[in-house]
Every structure is written in C-alpha cells, then in structure tokens.
Amino acid sequence: MVVGAGGTGGHIYPGLAVADALRRAVPDAVISFIGTERGLETRLIPEAGYRLHTVDMIPFDPSLGSRRFLLPADLLRSGMQARRVIEEQGAQVVVGMGGYPSAPAVLGARLAGRPSLVHESNAVPGRANRFATALTPHVALAFERSREHLAARAGARAETVGMPLAGAVAELDPLSRAALRQEARRSFGVPEGARVVLFNGGSLGAARLTEAAQQLAERWRGRPDVHLVIKTGPAALGAVRARLSAGGCDRVATAVGYLDRMDLAYAAADVVVCRAGSATVAELATVRMPAVLVPYPHAPHDHQTHNARVLSDPGAGLLLPDEQTTGDRLAGLLEPLLAEPARLAAMSAAADPGTHARAADLMASWVLRLAGRARSRVAA
Secondary structure (H helix, E strand, C coil), X not given: CEEECCCCHHHHHHHHHHHHHHHHHCCCCCCEEEECCCCCHHHHHHHCCCEEEXXXXXXXXXXXXXXXXXXXXXXXXXXXXXXXHHHHHCCCCEXXXXXXXXXXXXXXXXXXXXXXXXXXXXXXXXXXXXXXCCCCCCEEECCHHHXXXXXXXXXXXXXXXXXXXXXXXXXXXHHHHHHHHHHHHHHCCCCCCCEEEEXXXXXXXXXXXXXXXXXXXXXXXXXXXXXEEEECCHHHHHHHHHHHHHCCCCCCEEEECCCCCHHHHHHHCCEEEECCCHHHHHHHHHHCCCXXXXXXXXXXXXXXXXXXXXXXXXXXXXXXXXXXXXXHHHHHHHHHHXXXXXXXXXXXXXXXXXXXXXHHHHHHHHHHHHHHHHHHHHHC
C-alpha cells in the first residue's frame, strides 16, 4: 500500500493510523507514504517507521497568485512521479488521506491502473480531495455532513467510516479515561481537587489560544481550585514559561511544548479549549470531552467552523470565534461550566463517538478488499 498524506498532522496522523491498522492485519505488508519536502510528513512519517517518497507538488491555494496557473502542469508531473513510486513499490492499493500530496498519489494510482481509496477528514472537503474523489469510486468520510459538499456522484457513493485515530486515544472511552485520571493529573502537576482546563492549539500550538490562556492564568492566579495545561508548541514554550513565572501564575498553569500522550492529556482534563481540526473534533467525540472550540479563521472554506459544529450543534461543545477569544471571554464561558459538574456531564453525554475508534480498522479492511480485487484482475 502507498498512502498519500502530508502538510499537517490532521492528514498525516490518520494516515499513520490506517498504516498501523493494516500492519496489524497483515504484518508483512509493504507500506510507504507519498508527501512533499515542505510538510510535517518529513519528520512524522520516518519517526513512525515508514518510508517517505516525495513528489514536486505545490499547494491547492489561491494565494499562489499567478503561480496557480502552473498547478495543472505540477499536478501532472507529480502524478507521474507518484506513478513511478507506486509501480516500484508494487503497491496494490493507494490511499489518499487529504492534503495536497494526496492528489498526485491518487492520480498516480489512476495512471498506474491501481485502485485507490480517498478519505475526507473534514466536514467540508478540501480542494485536493474534491479533485481526487473524481478519480476513484472509493470515497470514505470522517463525518456524515461532508457528503453534501462533495460532487453528486462522489457524495452518493461515499461511505462514512469515521476518523482513523491512534491506538491510545481510540481506546480511551469514559471508563478508561477515569482510570487514568490520577496518573494523568500527577504527570501535569495538578493539585488535588483542582479542575483542569487543557489548551490545545494543534501540532505547532496557536498564538491566539496561548495568549488567551496566559491572560486566563493571570486572572485565576489566586485560585487553588483550577489548573491550566497549556500546549504552546515548541517555539513559544520558553517565553510562555517565563511570563507565567514572572506573574506568579505557574501555580495555576503548566506549559508544555508538545503532548506526547494525548490519552493522558484528555484523562487529566475536565474541559478543553482548542482549534477545530478534524482529528481533534473526532478525538473529543470519541472520549466524550466537553470543549470550547475556536476555529482557525483562515482555514479553506472555513472548514474548521463546520468541523466545530459536529460538536456544538448537539451541545457537546461551545463555539467561540477566534477574534473573541480572550482570557476574559473564556472566563465567562468556563467559570459556569467548572462550577456545575452536571453541565459538563451533559456536554459529555451529548457527544456522539460514532465509529472513529474503529475507523482505522474499517479503512484497512477496505484496503484489503481492494487489494483482493486487484489480485483477481491480475490473475484473470
């Protein structure tokens, strides 16, 4: 199998989850990835133990200006590069997980005569997948509401399987979250009895959320009953820790550059303040975690707002616009929630975990069915 995934963790981590599920099902499966030299895939995929092949693809981005007119030629060239990778690897199936490296992978599969499967992770499909879903009859969705935003033929044949998640989070139901709670709270230095607010701005952190978290820590610095865990991203960690310490806020806040164990982070938390990337939304739904969702305002097609509504519409989350996200505004939302455990419990109960916990295995089974058909065609 060859997986096309890149750009951001929101496409890469689900692709790795599918690869891991396929390897569990077929331990000797040969699996590699197609990406570019610009995204997080250059680090995340080799670290996970998979081979990365790179192609010369530019983003599907209107901000490219006149360079966007080169997109068809770039796509064809990168599709031919992907075809060579697919043929050299002897791949029977190609999986496109979204992000601009996914499009040449699916095009390469079409050129090589191999079946492909496209997974759309967002509530509103991105440009690369709008193109890729025209090249294959096999389309998987993380969220049912994506269907209405696809072309009619692609939407009609799509199957909702959920978002492939990493094993530890996929297995974190409310009971196992409760069992991990004490260990998790100790790992973040949370005082006994304090309510925990987790700030999670994505792979690299989010400046808006980090600033609001520091403002909130300054407002709550004298409260022994609350504690903030702030994921800053590596670049901002030193400055945030210095500001918290100088203001006497490190008693109520712990800053970390990265969260290696999201299962521990969710187990420690009572409520999360976060961006609304598709993987984050799926994780929150799976673990039934109450959340304040702050969609990234510059996401294509405003897809993070649509993602956030997967949780906010049924009452499992609160939607807060980016420009309104300040410490004072968050205090107005969080203080009533933290004071009323019944409200948090109601939000948790409103979350629909769907099939996210099984999505990686469902995708792996689909890949194996396609591989079986491919072998049958070759034998015939």
